[in-house]
Amino acid sequence: MRSTLDPLAHYRRNDRSVLPKYFQVGKVVDAPEDFYSSRMLKKERKKTMVDEILHNEESLSKAKKKYAEIRQKEQTKRRGAFQRFVMKPEELELFVTPEEELRMQRSIEDAALKFADKFRPHIWPSVKWTALSFFKRAFLVWVPSDTSIRMVMMACFYLAMKIDEFYITIEDFVRNMNVGDPRQNAERILKLEPELMKCLNYNLTVHCPYRPFEGHLMDMKTRMLLLNFDLESIRRDSMRFFQHALQTDVLLLYPPSQIALAAINYGLHAQELDERRKAEWEAGGRIGQMPGAVTEQPVDSDDE
The missing domain is CATH 1.10.472.10 (Cyclin-like)
Known part of the structure; x- marks a missing residue:
């Protein structure tokens, strides 16, 4: 035999999928086994590999260009197919915002x-x-x-x-x-x-701020005995705060203890404002600031 190299065994040891199907060296090589046979000189094999690399680069650039053209055509085709589903500005007005x-x-x-x-x-x-x-x-x-x-x-x-x-x-x-x-x-x-x-993902436990509110009031009553202030007087305004809070998103944003503290703060400020208005009213001051008070508007008269 002219060659002691078993081309099939060598071809199996290497990855057959990465080897080219044929090589161009001025003549067509019918099978990869011929590339490794002794019928081709070492110089011819080297030239064949260089030509194949250059051929692959040209083929790759052509394939990329062709793929880009095909992709552009497919995008245009899909855009045209789904164009009827795209909302127009006048159609969006029909939906709820x-x-x-x-x-x-x-x-x-x-x-x-x-x-x-x-x-x-x-x-x-x-x-x-x-x-x-x-x-x-x-x-x-x-x-x-x-x-x-x-x-x-x-x-x-x-x-x-x-x-x-x-x-x-x-x-x-x-x-x-x-x-x-x-x-x-x-x-x-x-x-x-x-x-x-x-x-609700079966999470049905809801912590309300009413119990923390009562706890804060009891703590304040215990620690603030010398204030000479009835803390129960803020309950009405604090309950009004809770009623208003139900119509907002604070239930989702803040813990119940902070909502209860905010209700106490609101009640204290409302009580202070009521006391101030009451003092001004008793002193005969600005009656117009009292809730529901009616003030007379001055009437301009033209003197002839």
């Missing part, structure tokens, strides 16, 4: 607080806080167009009553609703309840 969605939620929250005030038997403040927390957390995931926002609020109240152990039957609950058929309302609320719990 985030500001309008927030306005819808605020209106439902205001109506829900009125519903809670008229509910019989009278519900605890913690139930309202828990229900509004569920509602706000649910619409971090949902949007008002997904479902009936009013029925979601009713489901939040019914679930909050269960969580706070304010026992009431579904029949008594829907009896307080003045809209819709009681039987249909009960079915929709019971159907929404498991979906609501799934949306």
